Structure formats: structure tokens, C-alpha cells
Amino acid sequence: MTEVHGAETRARARTRRAIVEAAVRELARDAATSLGQIADAAGVGRTTLHRYFPDRAALLDAVATETVARLTDAQARARLEEGDAREALLRLCPEYLLLGDLLTLLFTGVVPDAVLDGQGAAPLAALVARGHREGSIDRELDVEWAVGVVWAQLYLAWATLREGQAARRDVVPMLVRTVDKALAP
Incomplete structure (x- = not known):
């Protein structure tokens, strides 16, 4: 039995x-x-x-739970505690890109950051703040702006992949390079 x-x-x-x-x-x-x-x-x-x-609300709750789990897994794979904050952030970007359609749900607000138990923009903000303290991220870019830059580049990278305009092997280096140059001190 x-x-x-x-x-x-x-x-x-x-x-x-x-x-x-x-x-x-x-x-x-x-x-x-x-x-x-x-x-x-x-x-x-x-x-x-x-x-x-x-109902729809219960399904959206399950999608939010899945989003939190996958964000958490991406952060673990990126080893956020290793190296300086900018290095960690550059490892996190390709991991977030692997979230695929979940990124669309975050970008469009279907899964609002408020229900993500601090797993959406909060880790990015913490990395930027750490980078400011260390000097690895430009201190003249406030935390909110720098986080916005990262999300904007992730949006562009995901849209490029989703539309089939480029292969992942080409998009990831452009994403990482753009974020690196944008945030470098």
C-alpha cells in the first residue's frame, strides 16, 4: 500500500x-x-x-513560491558571498537570466516584488550597497539607480533571447560586460 x-x-x-x-x-x-x-x-x-x-489567486501564489525558490537557487549558484560585490553581481546576472519566463512575470508585475519575500530586488540592492562600501561599484550611482540598471540589462538580455535575436552564448557576455562597465567605479 x-x-x-x-x-x-x-x-x-x-x-x-x-x-x-x-x-x-x-x-x-x-x-x-x-x-x-x-x-x-x-x-x-x-x-x-x-x-x-x-482559483487564480492560489495559482498565482504557487507561481510566486516557484519564483522565490528559483531566485534563491540562482543566488546560491552565484555564490554572492564570494569575492567583491561587483564580481558577485556579474555572476548573478547570468543566473538570473536562466529564470527565463519568470523574468517576464517579474518585469510585468504578474509576480510583484512585494510578494517575493525580499528575493527580488533586495539581493541586488544589498550587493550594490556592499559594492559602495568596498569601492567595487561606483558610489555616484545610488543603490536604486544601480539596481534599475541591472534589471534593465536583464530585461534587454531576456527580450533578445526570447525573440530569438541572438544565442545565449552571445547574449551572456554582452549582459555581463554592459553591467560591469555601467557599475564600475
Whole structure:
């Protein structure tokens, strides 16, 4: 009986994950997409979607939770505590770029920074403030401005990739170089 229950739990987790991933893709494409369209994209019926997420708000909460988890993972991969702040920030940019459609949801406010439990702009702001103290980031650029520069470059990089205008291997070095030159003291 336990083996059956475990398989059932794994199947539920896969279905839930498929719905959340479909929601991310579809909401990035069109923030007003319907739950029915998300269910179709996930390969499940609308009734199944509602079993997991009773309403749009519950699904958006799950998308926000996924966003926080992926932002946190990106920050861990970037090793923010290693090296100076500018080096850490330059490692973080390509990691954030891997967030893909979640970036669109952040840029468009579908997942507002306020619900991200401090995982959106806050780590960038902390890095810039650290960089100001260390002298690795231009002190004449206030924290908010510098964070805005990083998000703007991430937006440009993601839009370039999403539209197929360049390959990731070409976009990442341009992103890192632009942010580096913009923030260098």
C-alpha cells in the first residue's frame, strides 16, 4: 500500500509542477491568460487544475513560491558571498537570466516584488550597497539607480533571447560586460 501511495504522491507532484510551469509560460506570454488555457497548456482538464488550485489567486501564489525558490537557487549558484560585490553581481546576472519566463512575470508585475519575500530586488540592492562600501561599484550611482540598471540589462538580455535575436552564448557576455562597465567605479 505504501508503494502505491508513494507513486500517487509523485504523480500528484508531477501534475502540480506541470500546472505551475504551464502557468509561468502562459502568463509570460499573456498576463490575462485564462485558467482554461493554462490547463490546456499543462495537458490537464480544468477540473484537475481546480483540484490543485481552486482559483487564480492560489495559482498565482504557487507561481510566486516557484519564483522565490528559483531566485534563491540562482543566488546560491552565484555564490554572492564570494569575492567583491561587483564580481558577485556579474555572476548573478547570468543566473538570473536562466529564470527565463519568470523574468517576464517579474518585469510585468504578474509576480510583484512585494510578494517575493525580499528575493527580488533586495539581493541586488544589498550587493550594490556592499559594492559602495568596498569601492567595487561606483558610489555616484545610488543603490536604486544601480539596481534599475541591472534589471534593465536583464530585461534587454531576456527580450533578445526570447525573440530569438541572438544565442545565449552571445547574449551572456554582452549582459555581463554592459553591467560591469555601467557599475564600475
